[in-house]
Amino acid sequence: MIPIPRGIASLKLLPLEVGCFYSLSTINCQLLTLNFMFTLRRWWDKNGGKAIGSGVIIAIAALVIPTQSGAIFELYHTLSQPFNTSVGRGDRLNNAQIAQLRAESEELKRQNQQLKQLLGDKALPSQGILAPIVLRSPDNWWQQITVGKGSKDGVKVNDIALGIGGLVGRVTQVTPHTSRILLASDPNSRMGVLIARSRSMGFVRGARGDRAILQFFDKLPDVKPGDTVMTSALSQLFPPGLPVAKVMEVNLKKAPAPEAIVEFTAPFSDLEWVAIHPPHEKPESLDLPASK
């Protein structure tokens, strides 16, 4: 429907009489109104959706701005919840430290009993070299860390690394200022261990995570969930009596040998410092700063 040309046509047909000016101006006014409405209608058809959208957005903004964008921060908080891994990190480190101390005291009691029957402990305590962890594993298959102390600081290949919670790994490569440590959680890392409570022996093999597999040498080991796992005196690479892990699950019916799932007491991914000790030297203590 096109009203404007028709209007103009009717305007031309009007006779010029008295009062024509009045009627003309009325028609003119009507025409202008029509014209305006027509333009408005056309604009609305074209941009109505956008206008409503912008209106809604402006209204939301008007509601949000006075609250100092509180809703946005709340939304961000809700959305970031699944990715927020740093929550409870301090707690984890603290728990690890408590678990480590408990394990150490358990071991010390036992050692004390044994030492009473002997003349003395021949192993020399060592302070160790405190080294910051600077780099992590360069791929997804190996579990390694690189620390910022190297051969110039006295680190040697096969030295052992300890962190908050217990044993971390073994030095496999040394450069003048860095050294690479193979974590205990790497499948290539295997260490001789025993259950602190019952002295059942076995070895722990990493499984690329917080958990690892302990395989026992005995057919019927005395083990239950919650037991502390320590390096054994039979280990060639690690000094005996270092806390390693805690038993989580026990599977005595496993085919070649009984198995247990253990969880490392040291939270490898949260550590920032390690202490490097020469192998076969009993470390004195594990007093490490929790963070930089």
Add this chain to the structure above:
Amino acid sequence: LNTFKNSTTKQQGPIEIAAIGISAVICVLLLPTRFPGMEVLGIGPSWLVMWLVVWTLNRSFWSAVIAAAILGGIQDGMTIVDVGVGGVTLSHIVSLVGVAATIKFLQKRQFVKNNLGGAIVLVVTMTIWSEVISGIQHLLDFAHLQFPLGAGLDLGTIWQIQSRTVLIAAILGSIWMPVLYYPLKLAMRDRK
């Protein structure tokens, strides 16, 4: 690495050659880092796969394969530890060359285009593909070095551990791809 870059990119200016070389070095340096925003749950993107995707899209088959082998060798040097009997032998050369060859194959069949969208799709798929190749190597190792002698894990354990890792790496790779794609594309634009 640098001599190789010089020999294959003669037609380009020194700035482009430097940009390509430096970008590759940066990617290698980024591998063991876990900067905030570049890692989720301690897992970072596969920087070398990302670099290789851009390189392969802009270069011939053999350039791509040679670059993949060199980068794989560097990564092997950064990771492999000789643990004696029973150690897993898992080379990144195989997975990266596999990635380069696959991209070239897909490009020849015109399944992928040399633009940012294509590169991002390739980064996601190729990160997964490279890890699958590594997994196959691992399983072959497991087959002939049984526990307790070998350090290999069976398929179930690998799937359990690696599936999450691979997905995170792939997603992070796709997120960081534009940062790498545009400068590298600019440096490589002249040759096909």
